[in-house]
Amino acid sequence: METVDTLVCARWVVPVEGDIPVLEDHAVAVRSGRIVALLPTAAARTRYVADEIVERPHHVLLPGFVNAHTHAATTLLRGRAENQPVDTWLEDTIWPIERRWVDPEYVRDGTELAIAEMLRGGVTCFADAHPWPDVVARAAAELHMRASVGLAAVGAPTPWAAGLDECIEKGLALHDEYRGDPLVGTHFAPAASHALDDASLRRIRRLADELEIPVATRLHESAGEIERSQSLHGLRPLERLARLDMLSPLLVAVHMTQAEPAELDALAAAGAAVVHCPQSNLKLGAGICPAASMLARGIRVGLGTDSAAANNDLDVLSEMHTAALLAAGIPGRPGTLVATDVLRMATLEGARVLGLGDCTGSLVPGKWADLCCLDLRKPGSWPVHDVPATLVYASSSRQVTDTWVAGRHVLADGTLRYIDETAVLERADAWRARIDAGDGRSNA
């Protein structure tokens, strides 16, 4: 008998990789934070002695979801700016609120709320973009959440950095601080390429290549963004990045709702990746990312919630639902993306987009044990004729009972083990009251 730390036994297991989409009565064995085996439960019980056995008899166990694009701290603004198109929403409403209120304490409180929400929703990894990335990194590390923290790169002065030089300097220091950390990594996160000059973009590209970290930036989010780039630079944003030699496997093009076929071909040829944020794009009227056409070209496509101020939550399971409905409904062609395709986008593809495909996103021995588990024995999800379809179309993130990050049982049978949830909720409501009072509003 071999010794392991944990054996998680579930009615169904969705490994995401391999030939069989759903395994029945299987177990995942975990040792030192990593998956050591995925095998039938009966065999697992004879092969392993486990410190802890977790039995989930009506549940599906799968890789934790990867939220491949968000701005975690914006949870504090959930519902604060409704019914506006993307450009005015951002520039006339969100930025002024943020200029007034955002400081390290705000970022900490908002990010902790976001991590509580995501762990409850089975998300085990998120890619962030927000000022004070050091605060985001610390919150992730302390609360045992995997994160790729965005090194903000903004030309204009902000309370966090006086300009691009200081952004880069602080970003590189942060990258060094977390080098080799098992949970927290970094990527460059220029807010919008059109707002940076050619030299700045080239500099970011050079540094990203040296450090081998991604550059994630919103790209072709809306028609307005493209017009602005054309008026400032005479080029569509993707065309400009191509001329700056930025189309590479390290580029993560977030949104891409506006894409000519030749642009998709260019992304595919360069090996660049995309993050599809369906709910944010719909709600802000930005457009719809042609995710199926991208996947058909071999482009890595992950799913992102974008900002909770936009969409209004960090619920990857709900984004899967929307992505699947759009893929069938917009072309009027069911089966364009099937449930297993969407599950893969929300897990392994998201990990691959962030350069983490070797360490998370599927249930393969050697990867970190980043897992989540949903109870399907609920009237709205039962009976289960088809596990992936039930997950995508008939379950809710609120059915997630357990989440493990690197083998650590962070959500255990509905309880967050390492977060003082009451305190997090109270601090969030205090921010809500402060911001509303500052604007003379109530929340009714």
Added chain:
Amino acid sequence: METVDTLVCARWVVPVEGDIPVLEDHAVAVRSGRIVALLPTAAARTRYVADEIVERPHHVLLPGFVNAHTHAATTLLRGRAENQPVDTWLEDTIWPIERRWVDPEYVRDGTELAIAEMLRGGVTCFADAHPWPDVVARAAAELHMRASVGLAAVGAPTPWAAGLDECIEKGLALHDEYRGDPLVGTHFAPAASHALDDASLRRIRRLADELEIPVATRLHESAGEIERSQSLHGLRPLERLARLDMLSPLLVAVHMTQAEPAELDALAAAGAAVVHCPQSNLKLGAGICPAASMLARGIRVGLGTDSAAANNDLDVLSEMHTAALLAAGIPGRPGTLVATDVLRMATLEGARVLGLGDCTGSLVPGKWADLCCLDLRKPGSWPVHDVPATLVYASSSRQVTDTWVAGRHVLADGTLRYIDETAVLERADAWRARIDAGDGRSNA
């Protein structure tokens, strides 16, 4: 002090009717199953002596949702027929399964599961269409759920009725049986108008006028349906119904994803109603109902989940989310339908579509106390800057803690009071196993 049965006190109340969309710290007083007052909690405590006081300090209280179109018993086929376009999905997959398996026991077990799901999701009223409507009516009455039961009207013989004559005969008997019932009413439910001849449709129209009950039928669900009507009758379905004088306030046109502007004008002029089933229509690739254009013309538009075999659940809150995202995202115009519009569709408009606008759908004294309550103090819904936006975009039916139908507390702090939920789930799984075994499938 006046005596009432129940006082429900909530942090927020959304009455749906009246000038103020959200009231803070208000209470609903209930006597003999009806709302007697909606007033500030402090005032309620001095005015009323209540047998029971229900305090919901982080919750929003609102009218129960109305699922204006479903086929409840199809919960047993949830996930059984994926990735098919609407016509082949129905005719090549669902109908053959139903011909083999559907009997009164199947209808009872599937409908009970559906009612458990809907009450857990805050739905207090559903419009159904399924063979054995007598079984559906009995299940609704026994489990204390409001229903408008569809009197199936099919020309072809089924195990339930040998043809239209028997459908009508059984339907009229059922209508008589429940005449005056406080919970269960009826409507005619011809499955598809193109499958009935002119005389049959005229007969249904005459009977509906006499009984003053709606005629709900799928109409312009897909391009294929329109083509079939044109080839069989030389007319688009709506045009044919107009010639048969069926466009009236009693007509409920379900789906309407294919609609010319002149057809919308005709529906509006006739005072006919529409049910928007966004998830079913997307998933089956049928199209998208132009709900905002309809509401702008004064057409009553409710929300329906359609069949759980299609979409794959009976989650009206999730349909609201999809309807709101589509209304902003498809035209690229946020604010086309705001959160309060969508909430109204899911409650009062749905009731009005079914002819029940005077008795349910909003929190008005004299109406039945059909209520639901959601706990918003969860990381994914908190903080609350905007109650309607949080409901529509950042909450889940799984946050519904309480549901009342005609004042009866059917879901009480997360527990279904009048349903043996374990038995319902077990019977559903037995059907799943039987159907899968019959087809040589497993559910993995």
